[in-house]
Amino acid sequence: MTALATLPPAQFKSELKPIWCPGCGDYGVVQAIYRALSAIGRPPHEIAFISGIGCSSRIPGYTTAYGFNTVHGRALPIAQGLKLANPDLLVLVAGGDGDGFSIGGGHVPHAIRRNLDLTYIVMDNQVYGLTKGQLSPTSPKGLKTVTSAYGSLESPINPLLQVLSCGAGFVAQSTPADMPGLAAVIEEAIRYPGFSFVNVQSPCVTFGEEDQQVKAHKGRMQSLASKGHDPADYLKALELATHYGVELYTGVFYRNPNPPATYDAQVRERQAELQKTAVPRERILEMFQKG
Amino acid sequence: MTALATLPPAQFKSELKPIWCPGCGDYGVVQAIYRALSAIGRPPHEIAFISGIGCSSRIPGYTTAYGFNTVHGRALPIAQGLKLANPDLLVLVAGGDGDGFSIGGGHVPHAIRRNLDLTYIVMDNQVYGLTKGQLSPTSPKGLKTVTSAYGSLESPINPLLQVLSCGAGFVAQSTPADMPGLAAVIEEAIRYPGFSFVNVQSPCVTFGEEDQQVKAHKGRMQSLASKGHDPADYLKALELATHYGVELYTGVFYRNPNPPATYDAQVRERQAELQKTAVPRERILEMFQKG
Amino acid sequence: MRDIVIGMAGSGGDGIVSAGESLIAAAASLGFHAMMTKSFGPQIRGGESSCRVRLSTRELHSSGGALGVAIALNWEDFLKFGSELRCDDATVVIYEAKTGVLPEHIPLGNIKPREIMAVPLAELTKQSAGTEKAKNSLVLGLLSGWLGLSQDTLRKGIQRRYGKKGEEIVNGNLRAFEAGRQYADAHPSQTPLRLDAPAAATTKILTDGNDITAAAAIFAGCQFFGGYPITPSSEVMQFLGKEIWKYGGAVLQAEDEIAGIGTAVGASFGGKKAMTATSGPGMSLKTEILGLATIAELPLVVVNVQRGGPSTGLPTKPEQSDLYQACFSAHGDVLRPVLAPTSVADSFHCTVDAFNIAERYQTPVIILSDQEIAQRKETCDPIDTSKLVVEDRKRPTPEQLEKYTRFAASPDGISPISHPGMKGGAYLAAGIEHTESGAPSASGAVHARMNDKRFNKLLPLESWSGAVTVAGDAGADLALIAWGSIGGVALEVLDLAQAEGLRLKVLVPRLLYPVPKEVYRSFLRNVNSGLVVEQSHQGQLYKILRMELDLPKGLVSYCRSGANPIQPSEVLAKLKALSADARRSLS
Amino acid sequence: MRDIVIGMAGSGGDGIVSAGESLIAAAASLGFHAMMTKSFGPQIRGGESSCRVRLSTRELHSSGGALGVAIALNWEDFLKFGSELRCDDATVVIYEAKTGVLPEHIPLGNIKPREIMAVPLAELTKQSAGTEKAKNSLVLGLLSGWLGLSQDTLRKGIQRRYGKKGEEIVNGNLRAFEAGRQYADAHPSQTPLRLDAPAAATTKILTDGNDITAAAAIFAGCQFFGGYPITPSSEVMQFLGKEIWKYGGAVLQAEDEIAGIGTAVGASFGGKKAMTATSGPGMSLKTEILGLATIAELPLVVVNVQRGGPSTGLPTKPEQSDLYQACFSAHGDVLRPVLAPTSVADSFHCTVDAFNIAERYQTPVIILSDQEIAQRKETCDPIDTSKLVVEDRKRPTPEQLEKYTRFAASPDGISPISHPGMKGGAYLAAGIEHTESGAPSASGAVHARMNDKRFNKLLPLESWSGAVTVAGDAGADLALIAWGSIGGVALEVLDLAQAEGLRLKVLVPRLLYPVPKEVYRSFLRNVNSGLVVEQSHQGQLYKILRMELDLPKGLVSYCRSGANPIQPSEVLAKLKALSADARRSLS
């Protein structure tokens, strides 16, 4: 593991030109990631950035880290296998609200309960951008889209509350409307030793609603710090999270003050312990010898 | 919809002989279901009982309702399609902790946010019964099983907290150690107009742990009613649910005092409204005619 | 001119696709046969975009080959579309003069177009409309002039299209249209471009494969759709999401493709006709539940609008590489009908057929459409729906319900199917192997019996009259076989062949699987050589035909990966070579 | 006797399987070749259970045909196993006297066994051990007596097996064993049952296909396993969950099969050898990510232990019906190697081969095992692992890392692959089509080039020396082809044929796909007739061979749904009939 405090943010920007729509919130997210990674100081080749499919999931390609733009909804499992096989890497996972909480929603509770040292960033734009404007699981009830001509009939999910209820050790939210805050929570999430989650309210300028644009965010956002929230207070975090979709809280909802051992750390320990008892690979069949 | 108050529980018992292990908790669950259905009074042919795969998922076959023993983890989507296409039916869904919260876990938040009028019963035995004793998502951390020879490294999920955080209108827990209580919460769940969830601590006598058997339950269980819990108090319900795995609370954690319109009801309303604007089926192509 | 292909490209803001849409709408209402395909860069907004519009006085089967008229709003964008906007020495090239490129320097490589015109598109638009935004209307005006298309109809189209945006915008566009028209009059093309009058000036249906598939589902009595968005199939769900409620049905946007097909299977278990639609990645996810529908003998229609694969592949490009998957993706022994539409109009028939087959045989049926057919706009003659039969599943009679046996043996292998709510019909459906009554069984004897039942009930399908379309010279010893959108290319090859006096026959299967063996055998009886043409790397249909039939040695595969249009002319050349070879080897 | 099959059945509590396990363990340590299969009712506990143990002085290839010795602890349970415990007129039937059934009334239908003995099993056990629980040891005693198996070895086995349960239980079982032994001595069988001494009394490896597959993975350098439990493959994960940590690896029990293969793909992207294992329903779920591994060119080994399908099907019964899926489940054009082991020992080799192929060609590889091989215990001669090569993927050199191009063109189509952590090697892996550098592309030209690369790199595999096993009379015009566990049946058919002087040759493919065409062609060169034998309804290999090869007309498919054992004798009969037909048609 190398740590260089001197890598400028530009060092993390790749040559691939983003093909997001002009004004898309994801531009802000990738900028914040450059800044956070610069602050962390790990060189790009020690970082792996895994995503699913969606506009937001294009993000790894715009960094100089190793990237894997996998399939829709499966970034978390792929990232976990990678991290377990290579615990020294800094592993980032990112994607959209649909990628993460619709098709990929089944993987979230399990990634959390395993508690690998990963950072998961969701660009929550309350819509399906890449496929051109369908409902997403965080779309507000009643929203009219190409798949809900007469308004959606279902309530949105609450990603913050769900992730908290699954036991994530670090849960935060931000928006590109607050670039320093966004970069700061991403950095803090990376530094948290265990599974960390950042929900970014990242506007879709093409298919998103008015009240979801940067301008509206600027008016609505309230930092949790300014409200005096103590991120060690789990029950309070649950309560604050219930306001998702109504209030736009930014900052850290919850940071486990006593982070438990990560899965990857436990695995290393187990490997170290059991390694002594191994028969050489070449003689592995001897255990089937009946005497 | 027919309602006969006179159907005895035995009317719901099919001729198929259960092949559960002697003493399995699921015997108690099916008995409780017979009782609850008897109290509800709908005739068996107006009931559809959908399950996944697992020991617990065999349950529909032991009732005289229409049954569909589908594939592992997919009972909820199949039940939702059924209910939407036939809103008059009473639809029950059941399965194991693995079926519901491991492979099927991705469907839970969405079934809940859609809020169809379904009752979902999970037989939570903290183990995989049918496949002979592997870890389940509710297995306690450190448990040794055939897939965790040295103890599991991951924390269990908390089904109660997850389901609450997804916004379920009715959430309860019980155990066959309390047969009247079990039958009562199942009946109440069925009566709740919307998505209802009952987590049944249903012992696996063959692969389960000692503290998960009926005898241990009898010693540990505490009814929420006796603790003075008000099921209308959502935040309190969240807090009580955080004790899953430590305390064995029985009864209703949460019942939404103002049940919102169900998805199926909204669909009917929409159909009724739009039906007037339909061109006859045979002339549907006319809308593509360019004039 | 009886047939022309116009291709245009520009940046997202240029409104090139909207010009194409106005053009084809006008053509349809004038009674022309017309087809339009669109193609975009990877950007959601602001990238390059293009369209091809083909207009003809005769019936069309494909979106055509090289462009008759090419319109480049800028060269960079135009060139990005490569072979999708192929020019040749018959093309009339029109381009934006302000690009500054001299006619003798246009970047088309070795190609020497028949005629080249640099037109000050932006400038003319600005002058007439006051804004460059109306460029698409200017282009329409130019085309109206050069092709001789009714001004009135195009003007009406402009009024309809911009009506909602207010009078000012409508008028600006009308002025731009007029400016284009005048420019065309003042600068007549050297090349004759005027279109003949259409044979019958009856108004056509104009729509695309996805929308008409959805409409067909409603016509066939579909009451439930569960699905998940994916390019290029999302429009099926989107159309139904607008319309199906009116017919007492419902659409559910599921959390993923597994849930999508799951809800549809649930609805079918509930006795209702149900459908799901997706593309390759979604099909891969639906595999398990497809098998459930097979063993539980539940009717179900599954649309796969193919795109380029493997994996995420080429999401917006056509390919025919999901055929193996459609036929063979299941674990276990499964026989599952696969249909492929050959045009937009045939998408209607194929969907109705798919519902009928699903209901009649209590089986999932796959409709294997492709991006080309699904998203291309096409004129079709009105369909007389009163001639079409809509079937429903065989339901138990009251007597049968007295002692109901869900999977009861019967001569045709089809057992009456009850559904929840039906008194006396309660049974246990399952993914596990079962006896006639539905009771789970692991007996080899029961399993063999049930496999027989599930396979044999589909045998009659092989002699279904809708299984193939045959055209051309029945006595020819040269054959061409192609399916899906390439089926249309094959029919155009036939036209070319006939024009050249080459004896050729064409078979376009609509039922891809099970292979209608007897039909192929009689078609191939006197065939010595020929091609099975496919838009895929492997030539999957050719291999599947080999599985089931002893093909003539001279019948070979001709295939190519997706997003590389297969041209009628190249197929014809290949056929000629083959037939010459065959003659040589015979003599 | 050189070869005998003993079949036993009883209720769960009877310990019938444990008797079988003691028997085969003793046989293995005495140097016999032996094989054991188990079968259970649908109950998890307390249902019927059975096992078949075959003992021989010669190498075995299948679990054998009709029973030599049948032991019924009660008739109801015994009969539930139907053809899995088939008796014929050579069988010696031993059954519990307290069933009260008279020897002349045993419920075997028309079958007249060679000898029938009613033995008071429960009573003898009770008398000797003081409890009926030791019945299995009594049965061992009987078999030790009648077969002439070393008492010492069996006694040692009993001591080992019950050692942990305390002296009392050990002694009870030893007394029951002794009682059985004495009973056998006092009641010698009329039929000669004594086994000859094994050829070489060397101790054998004794294990099953799943465990040895897992051990092979460790040997091959597998560092990561991600999977989800499913019968009959769970033991692969369970074995690795005990062992892999010792080698610096890890096992993750995923939330579902999609996550299982997802984690494995992630580990492979990370530069580590990775595996997942499942059965049919799980394979269906893994389809999408399998395609991702193909396009991202990531090595991966996927084990499918086949069971009866479709859908949940027959979870505990063998079938060979997932071959189509293994070869063709992907959307898009995909070529994915499929290997099938033919025995427990071959499961070791196949797994090592699979890892080598996956790493060498940067591709997912499917190991298509089946329930029979995966869960049957079998003796194998020790394997000299020092002769085996273990390959690793081609990694970039420092020079290549200076300007790294992940998918760089190369003569063999294989591009050096970096992994996170490697300086200079960073690239974007993706499921989307891409250029050589990994940049997303929707270009038809790029797509065609990349499809070529992905297909052509696998061409050398078709001439891989391990692709098939060939046996028998090379000049024979009669051929037998079979794969997986049925491959073993084919080899036994060959023994029978040779014994009868019938000229036959046998080909057992280990590489099922891509079809090693040249190898088949040379095998089939002088073949007139023969069979492709498969345990499936459709005969999937036969159809796949037709896709790729012009088969001799007389080579036909012989297949049957799963859970219906295919017997060497029936195959032989069919072959004889075929060869007679062929001769007739020639004359």
Ligand SMILES: Cc1ncc(C[n+]2csc(CCOP(=O)(O)OP(=O)(O)O)c2C)c(N)n1
């Ligand atoms: C298996 C599969 N299903 C569906 C799709 C189509 N698809 C691609 S991205 C996407 C959703 C995009 O929404 P989101 O994840 O919110 O990302 P955004 O584009 O809004 O950033 C969908 C449905 C796919 N590629 N693969």
Ligand SMILES: Cc1ncc(C[n+]2csc(CCOP(=O)(O)OP(=O)(O)O)c2C)c(N)n1
């Ligand atoms: C797709 C798929 N994956 C895996 C399995 C194997 N399987 C069947 S049931 C089961 C888990 C059973 O556990 P649970 O759901 O808790 O039910 P229980 O038997 O404990 O009641 C598994 C892994 C399967 N049948 N299908």
Ligand code: SF4
């Ligand atoms: S469609 Fe929306 S999410 Fe996608 S790039 Fe454009 S603005 Fe961003």
Ligand code: SF4
């Ligand atoms: S294994 Fe456990 S869950 Fe399954 S039937 Fe037996 S006791 Fe019940």
Ligand SMILES: [Mg+2]
């Ligand atoms: Mg989104």
Ligand SMILES: [Mg+2]
């Ligand atoms: Mg369980």
